[in-house]
Amino acid sequence: MKDFPLKALSFHPREECGVVGIWNVPEAAKLAYLGLYTLQHRGQESAGIVTAREGELWGHRGMGLVADVFDAETLNHLPGTRAIGHVRYSTTGDPDPENCQPLQIQYRRGGLALAHNGNIVNASSIRRELELSGAIFHTTVDSEVILHLLARDVGSFEDTLFSALSAVRGAYSMVILTPESLVAVRDPNGFRPLLLGRLKEGWVVASETCAFDLIGAVYEREVEPGEVIIFDREGLRSRRLAPASRQSLCIFELIYFSRPDSTIFEESVHEARLRLGAALARACPAEADVVISVPDSSNTAALGYAREAGLPFEQGLIRSHYIGRTFIEPDANIRDFGVRLKYNPVRAVLEGRRIVLVDDSIVRGSTSRKIVRMIRAAGAREIHMRISCPPWRYPCNYGIDTPEAEKLIAHRNDVETIRKEIDADSLGYLTVEQMLAAIPNHQFCTACFTGDYPVRFETREKKTVLGTGRRTTVARKAGGFLCL
Numbered sequence: 118m119k120d121f122p123l124k125a126l127s128f129h130p131r132e133e134c135g136v137v138g139i140w141n142v143p144e145a146a147k148l149a150y151l152g153l154y155t156l157q158h159r160g161q162e163s164a165g166i167v168t169a170r171e172g173e174l175w176g177h178r179g180m181g182l183v184a185d186v187f188d189a190e191t192l193n194h195l196p197g198t199r200a201i202g203h204v205r206y207s208t209t210g211d212p213d214p215e216n217c218q219p220l221q222i223q224y225r226r227g228g229l230a231l232a233h234n235g236n237i238v239n240a241s242s243i244r245r246e247l248e249l250s251g252a253i254f255h256t257t258v259d260s261e262v263i264l265h266l267l268a269r270d271v272g273s274f275e276d277t278l279f280s281a282l283s284a285v286r287g288a289y290s291m292v293i294l295t296p297e298s299l300v301a302v303r304d305p306n307g308f309r310p311l312l313l314g315r316l317k318e319g320w321v322v323a324s325e326t327c328a329f330d331l332i333g334a335v336y337e338r339e340v341e342p343g344e345v346i347i348f349d350r351e352g353l354r355s356r357r358l359a360p361a362s363r364q365s366l367c368i369f370e371l372i373y374f375s376r377p378d379s380t381i382f383e384e385s386v387h388e389a390r391l392r393l394g395a396a397l398a399r400a401c402p403a404e405a406d407v408v409i410s411v412p413d414s415s416n417t418a419a420l421g422y423a424r425e426a427g428l429p430f431e432q433g434l435i436r437s438h439y440i441g442r443t444f445i446e447p448d449a450n451i452r453d454f455g456v457r458l459k460y461n462p463v464r465a466v467l468e469g470r471r472i473v474l475v476d477d478s479i480v481r482g483s484t485s486r487k488i489v490r491m492i493r494a495a496g497a498r499e500i501h502m503r504i505s506c507p508p509w510r511y512p513c514n515y516g517i518d519t520p521e522a523e524k525l526i527a528h529r530n531d532v533e534t535i536r537k538e539i540d541a542d543s544l545g546y547l548t549v550e551q552m553l554a555a556i557p558n559h560q561f562c563t564a565c566f567t568g569d570y571p572v573r574f575e576t577r578e579k580k581t582v583l584g585t586g587r588r589t590t591v592a593r594k595a596g597g598f599l600c601l
């Protein structure tokens with residue numbers, strides 16, 4: 118017997134993080150916990166919450182799912198009406214307790230905590246400069262450079278904040294908590310979503326609106342690209358960073374990452390996916406009997422395809438929702454064990470039929486091949502695979518965990534070669550133009566399809582893990598250094 122790790126079941130590119138901020142609402146930690154619970158799909162490696170009360174910050178973070186990291190007792194030890202929270206996957210920085218967010222420090226102005234979704238593309242060079250001037254880093258995550266920049270003496274906290282933000286480039290939707298204020302920031306390109314909601318007398322900020330629904334907050338508007346919203350005793354005020362030459366909203370948030378019950382970029386994710394599916398049906402029709410999806414993220418696009426094509430949409434694959442962190446795999450080899458653990462075919466839907474199989478991406482191709490084989494073995498007569506975006510050819514540098522270009526099947530192969538590799542009877546993608554026409558009126562980043570990167574970046578390098586020790590993650594007041 119051997120362990121089969123959860124990571125081996127991550128078949129799609131993965132969102133790095135989700136963030137939430139609560140201002141001026143009783144039981145802020147519990148609301149942040151519920152918000153993180155709804156954002157769990159954005160990161161399942163670690164979770165954390167920091168709260169503020171009476172001039173001090175209180176934090177708890179750890180490895181695992183939100184429901185594993187927190188219980189009633191830990192939440193009761195996070196007092197106050199202000200909180201920030203974070204769920205994480207790692208792209209920069211390793212899956213390690215030291216890298217759990219929110220990052221938290223104690224410095225000359227008091228406590229400071231930060232939760233970040235995105236990727237600072239010039240973090241390595243800033244870090245090198247800071248280290249040469251004596252700074253000591255405690256984590257391997259890019260976000261820590263922002264904390265170091267915020268700890269410098271450049272005038273008021275607000276002046277220092279703007280100075281720090283003018284030094285960093287890339288994707289950052291971020292919440293920052295001090296004992297006196299909460300700050301919500303979105304980078305000028307607007308890569309990752311960040312939304313503002315109202316709750317009673319207070320405010321909520323979150324990566325997606327689904328976090329508002331559970332806690333009864335009312336969606337107000339987006340934190341706009343380049344906007345810095347500061348909540349403090351004077352209320353809420355909005356300031357602006359220097360604008361980007363163009364916005365670069367991550368179109369993959371609408372295709373795959375965000376939940377269909379969310380509104381982001383002023384678009385219903387559900388409706389955007391329906392339109393992508395309909396566009397796919399027009400662009401890549403198929404002689405078929407039924408449309409099925411690779412659940413769950415492709416369900417809505419498949420529904421859009423089926424409606425446009427006048428075909429029935431049925432559940433041909435069932436996805437397991439009860440996958441833990443590891444599995445015991447029997448010594449006797451089970452073919453495609455990982456995929457079988459996650460998906461199982463419904464013979465009654467597939468047997469003897471011509472299938473349109475809709476998915477939202479093909480990354481390496483190996484998973485698609487296994488799914489196609491599984492559906493064929495369940496009796497499907499023909500399998501026509503349809504992808505609700507263009508071929509994924511280039512890695513992302515703005516907060517999505519993707520393999521290097523050489524490992525992306527579409528980087529080195531044309532569509533016909535990919536079709537043969539995945540063993541489908543036909544394969545169709547949307548073109549970039551068809552995709553953009555389905556979600557008009559925005560300026561999107563499309564770098565993973567086109568290689569046209571909107572913000573210059575440093576070489577993608579796996580960072581070295583600092584230190585080998587593990588620290589406990591019990592709730593405690595911030596000490597004189599990073600409290601992780």
Ligand code: SF4
Nearest residue numbers: 367368513562564565
């Ligand atoms: S490269 Fe792709 S995944 Fe990354 S931000 Fe741009 S659109 Fe999103």
